[in-house]
Amino acid sequence: MPTTLTVNGRVHELADFDPATPLLWVLRDHLGLVGTKYGCGQGLCGACTVHFNGAAMRSCVLPLAAAAGQKITTIEGLAADARLTPLQQAWCDEDVAQCGYCQAGQIMSATALLAKNPRPTDADIDGALAGNLCRCGTYQRIRRAVHAAASTLPA
Amino acid sequence: MHPDLSVLDPVSFPPAVSAARPGDAPALDRRSFLRLAALAGGGFALALYLRGPDAAAAEPAVSGGAEPGGDFTPSLFVRITPAGEITVLAANPECGQGVKTAFPMLIVEELDAPWARVKIEQADLDPRLGRQAAAGSRGTPTHYQPYRRLGATARALLVSAAAARWGVPTDELQTPGDARVVHAPTGRAATYGELATAAAALPVPDEKTVPLKDPSAFRLLGRRVGGVDNPRIVVGAPLFGLDVRRPGQLFATFVKCPVFGGVVRSADLAAARAAPGVRAVFEVKAPGVASGVAIVADSTWRAFQARDVLKIEWDEGRATGDSDAAFAAAAARLHDAPPAGDPLRGAGDFAAAHAAAAVRVEARYEYPFLSHANLEPQNCTALHRPDGVELWAPTQSPSGARDAAAKALGVAPESVVVHMTRIGGGFGRRLTNDFAAEAAAIAREVSGTPVQLVWTRADDMQHDWYRPGGFHAFRGGVDADGRVVAWGEHFVTYAAGYDTDKVAGVAGLAAAEFPGRLVPNVLIHQSPLPNGIPLGPWRAPRTSAQCFAQQCFLDELAHAAGRDPVEFRLALLAAPAAPAPAGERGPVFDNARMAGVVRLAAEKSGWGAPGETPWPRGRGRGIAFQFSHLGYVAIVAEVTVSKTGDLVIDRVVVAADVGRQIINPSGGENQSEGSVVDGISSALVQRITIEGGRVAQSGFADMPLLRIDQAPKRIETHFLLTDNPPTGLGEPVIPPVPPALGNAIFAATGRRVRRLPFNAADLSWS
Numbered sequence: 043m044p045t046t047l048t049v050n051g052r053v054h055e056l057a058d059f060d061p062a063t064p065l066l067w068v069l070r071d072h073l074g075l076v077g078t079k080y081g082c083g084q085g086l087c088g089a090c091t092v093h094f095n096g097a098a099m100r101s102c103v104l105p106l107a108a109a110a111g112q113k114i115t116t117i118e119g120l121a122a123d124a125r126l127t128p129l130q131q132a133w134c135d136e137d138v139a140q141c142g143y144c145q146a147g148q149i150m151s152a153t154a155l156l157a158k159n160p161r162p163t164d165a166d167i168d169g170a171l172a173g174n175l176c177r178c179g180t181y182q183r184i185r186r187a188v189h190a191a192a193s194t195l196p197a
Numbered sequence: 198m199h200p201d202l203s204v205l206d207p208v209s210f211p212p213a214v215s216a217a218r219p220g221d222a223p224a225l226d227r228r229s230f231l232r233l234a235a236l237a238g239g240g241f242a243l244a245l246y247l248r249g250p251d252a253a254a255a256e257p258a259v260s261g262g263a264e265p266g267g268d269f270t271p272s273l274f275v276r277i278t279p280a281g282e283i284t285v286l287a288a289n290p291e292c293g294q295g296v297k298t299a300f301p302m303l304i305v306e307e308l309d310a311p312w313a314r315v316k317i318e319q320a321d322l323d324p325r326l327g328r329q330a331a332a333g334s335r336g337t338p339t340h341y342q343p344y345r346r347l348g349a350t351a352r353a354l355l356v357s358a359a360a361a362r363w364g365v366p367t368d369e370l371q372t373p374g375d376a377r378v379v380h381a382p383t384g385r386a387a388t389y390g391e392l393a394t395a396a397a398a399l400p401v402p403d404e405k406t407v408p409l410k411d412p413s414a415f416r417l418l419g420r421r422v423g424g425v426d427n428p429r430i431v432v433g434a435p436l437f438g439l440d441v442r443r444p445g446q447l448f449a450t451f452v453k454c455p456v457f458g459g460v461v462r463s464a465d466l467a468a469a470r471a472a473p474g475v476r477a478v479f480e481v482k483a484p485g486v487a488s489g490v491a492i493v494a495d496s497t498w499r500a501f502q503a504r505d506v507l508k509i510e511w512d513e514g515r516a517t518g519d520s521d522a523a524f525a526a527a528a529a530r531l532h533d534a535p536p537a538g539d540p541l542r543g544a545g546d547f548a549a550a551h552a553a554a555a556v557r558v559e560a561r562y563e564y565p566f567l568s569h570a571n572l573e574p575q576n577c578t579a580l581h582r583p584d585g586v587e588l589w590a591p592t593q594s595p596s597g598a599r600d601a602a603a604k605a606l607g608v609a610p611e612s613v614v615v616h617m618t619r620i621g622g623g624f625g626r627r628l629t630n631d632f633a634a635e636a637a638a639i640a641r642e643v644s645g646t647p648v649q650l651v652w653t654r655a656d657d658m659q660h661d662w663y664r665p666g667g668f669h670a671f672r673g674g675v676d677a678d679g680r681v682v683a684w685g686e687h688f689v690t691y692a693a694g695y696d697t698d699k700v701a702g703v704a705g706l707a708a709a710e711f712p713g714r715l716v717p718n719v720l721i722h723q724s725p726l727p728n729g730i731p732l733g734p735w736r737a738p739r740t741s742a743q744c745f746a747q748q749c750f751l752d753e754l755a756h757a758a759g760r761d762p763v764e765f766r767l768a769l770l771a772a773p774a775a776p777a778p779a780g781e782r783g784p785v786f787d788n789a790r791m792a793g794v795v796r797l798a799a800e801k802s803g804w805g806a807p808g809e810t811p812w813p814r815g816r817g818r819g820i821a822f823q824f825s826h827l828g829y830v831a832i833v834a835e836v837t838v839s840k841t842g843d844l845v846i847d848r849v850v851v852a853a854d855v856g857r858q859i860i861n862p863s864g865g866e867n868q869s870e871g872s873v874v875d876g877i878s879s880a881l882v883q884r885i886t887i888e889g890g891r892v893a894q895s896g897f898a899d900m901p902l903l904r905i906d907q908a909p910k911r912i913e914t915h916f917l918l919t920d921n922p923p924t925g926l927g928e929p930v931i932p933p934v935p936p937a938l939g940n941a942i943f944a945a946t947g948r949r950v951r952r953l954p955f956n957a958a959d960l961s962w963s
């Protein structure tokens with residue numbers, strides 16, 4: 043059964059897919075979008091976070107069947123015309139990353155947070171990002187980068 | 198397969214470089230030398246050449262202008278084209294410790310080029326580049342001077358080219374830092390690009406005689422520089438091992454026995470072979486590779502799915518008798534009896550000093566095994582061909598990956614090519630290259646097709662090389678003046694297997710700076726428990742575990758003696774350190790440097806500030822220090838604990854002395870902040886338990902990592918710059934974190950938690 047999947051504004055017709063396949067593996071192994079990371083496959087680390095109609099969602103536990111026909115955005119789809127978003131820019135300016143492996147997921151969750159709440163407090167940030175683990179421990183800089191990006195946005 | 202311990206910390210392994218004078222260590226392989234190569238189309242590359250058996254003739258003052266023949270291919274450390282493009286090689290594995298940025302900064306500083314215009318290129322494994330490893334915080338001491346010399350040599354060539362062009366002496370020329378050579382008296386200037394082709398024809402000066410900048414002239418070192426991969430990381434561009442995509446690539450999973458050392462007895466592969474997308478299923482038998490079954494499929498998910506229909510009977514082997522409960526019972530038996538055998542260390546007369554002490558304290562401490570839990574699960578991509586194998590490996594030791602793959606395939610190491618990808622977290626896990634050996638062995642079965650081996654999260658957690666747990670029994674004595682006069686310790690740790698008394702390489706008691714060099718009467722025993730658990734280096738091996746027990750017990754002594762924990766430590770550090778005990782390797786420990794960071798941590802945290810009022814119950818702070826990996830670190834942690842036992846970490850203040858220069862303060866502080874979070878996570882929430890020879894945990898549900906909402910509200914890092922050679926920051930901040938936290942919890946609640954993780958303890962108070 044063919045499935046229509048819209049990722050970063052591009053429509054993909056996928057033939058012969060088990061509808062239970064997690065979106066993560068369709069992105070990574072079939073569409074070549076490796077920016078969305080595999081960390082646990084259990085919905086517990088946030089490395090695989092994408093936007094599902096604008097909301098942060100763990101793609102490792104999101105079946106293809108549920109993603110079909112919805113608007114999916116990945117880390118590769120955030121920067122329009124090669125211009126970084128304020129959050130991506132803040133992530134560079136604050137030099138957040140260590141190994142960097144979790145950071146795509148962090149940025150996706152933080153982007154969804156700022157879309158709803160343009161002036162988050164530390165507690166808001168902690169709440170929205172509690173599902174995004176960073177093994178390298180960059181949490182302090184993540185908070186700082188979210189505040190820095192928020193300060194550039196209209197309240 | 199064993200951890201590559203040759204690349205570990207200098208404190209306890211014979212260092213390849215003089216640990217006492219790390220700044221003078223060679224960065225480059227002794228067999229390699231610098232030469233110039235001309236680039237097609239002009240420009241030059243400062244290259245390294247391997248000094249082969251027949252290379253003697255080629256070695257003396259070679260001028261550029263021609264590509265060298267024979268075995269000499271240039272390895273391009275610094276490349277400048279006529280158009281002015283400057284490329285610098287990053288030779289070491291990047292696992293988040295920031296060396297892909299910091300080490301090229303050393304070259305670019307002396308080259309006097311604008312950082313923003315320099316392109317950084319990741320090297321492959323290349324024997325000409327000398328040590329390529331991320332281990333033991335040894336990169337900075339190893340490379341600090343030699344990389345600067347590389348940059349200075351390139352600059353000297355460009356200056357000489359300008360001098361020749363204009364007929365002026367070199368000492369009238371300047372490089373203002375914008376990739377130009379300027380002759381101020383005549384107002385002439387030329388870009389590096391314009392000079393590059395002429396520079397390529399000059400003899401290379403001896404890099405050891407090329408002058409280096411005085412630190413006061415640094416333009417780049419000491420500046421906050423963002424990681425060179427940041428722009429790619431934030432857009433999700435491919436960088437990591439799991440991001441590798443080769444044409445026609447397949448995906449593999451490898452199923453091993455959950456019991457350590459278990460082997461396949463029989464396997465029914467038919468159902469897995471028939472599963473959708475599956476291309477091959479086979480039992481893997483290769484030297485140095487664990488027994489198991491590999492599934493190769495057209496996607497990671499389909500390979501994972503086919504595991505469910507795999508039927509394997511295991512011969513579980515001897516480790517089934519291993520369990521945390523058995524280890525703890527054995528440790529208690531050892532601790533209950535007087536320690537047997539010769540002491541590991543002794544000084545003075547412990548028995549007499551202990552008996553005469555004004556205050557005596559006894560306590561037992563313990564901590565569990567830990568896994569590394571890198572966020573990027575272990576993986577490796579391999580392409581096998583008749584003449585060898587090509588690996589794309591996120592490894593902290595690419596030479597170890599080469600050797601492991603060569604052994605697995607029974608081929609010469611030279612037939613293995615290793616590409617170094619960015620690494621999604623190292624922490625010591627990726628010094629053991631089991632994943633590379635497995636990938637090579639699997640790739641051979643699908644020779645000609647690239648295959649990416651992906652470990653599941655459960656594979657990763659259950660087939661790690663674990664930070665050993667440990668059991669400490671202490672007996673301490675303090676005299677009436679508040680001086681520690683007796684320190685007795687019986688450390689029960691893990692052996693390097695079942696039928697040996699040898700302590701596992703990463704499980705022995707750390708070198709004796711503390712307490713051995715500071716306390717006059719010391720008696721230390723060490724007893725290893727036989728076991729079949731794979732043990733390996735975990736960030737700041739040994740000290741990251743043992744510091745918890747020692748610095749918490751030291752705190753107990755301070756409180757029992759009625760002394761302030763900071764003053765108590767400063768008194769301990771005031772006595773001149775005894776020389777290293779006979780037979781102890783390791784660098785010189787300078788207790789004045791340690792006292793310096795203890796004072797700085799206290800001052801910055803406001804400890805004992807004039808006019809300070811006592812803290813209310815439920816709020817507390819603790820201090821701890823440790824010398825590790827040539828770094829001196831003291832930490833003050835501040836916590837609030839609710840009556841019901843909920844813990845908030847309000848602030849952590851780090852004071853670190855790693856020499857006279859922080860190469861990149863942004864990267865350095867990031868290492869410190871990350872170490873604080875890592876140290877808290879390891880002490881507060883993480884635990885691996887062994888039952889029946891296997892790991893009970895399988896993912897982040899039962900082996901969590903610290904979340905952002907549990908992280909400290911504030912982390913501050915203060916560097917104490919002292920006139921000593923710069924040393925690394927990947928490890929030394931972590932050891933004092935757990936004891937600082939434990940000591941703070943005690944101050945807040947009156948509860949002394951002697952067993953990790955802290956969150957398993959009741960912290961409530963009334």
Ligand code: FES
Pocket residue numbers: 079080081082083084085086087088089090091100101102103
């Ligand atoms: S990979 Fe999806 S939450 Fe961890």
Ligand code: FES
Pocket residue numbers: 139140141142143144145175176177178179180293572621622
């Ligand atoms: S930067 Fe390494 S896991 Fe977050």
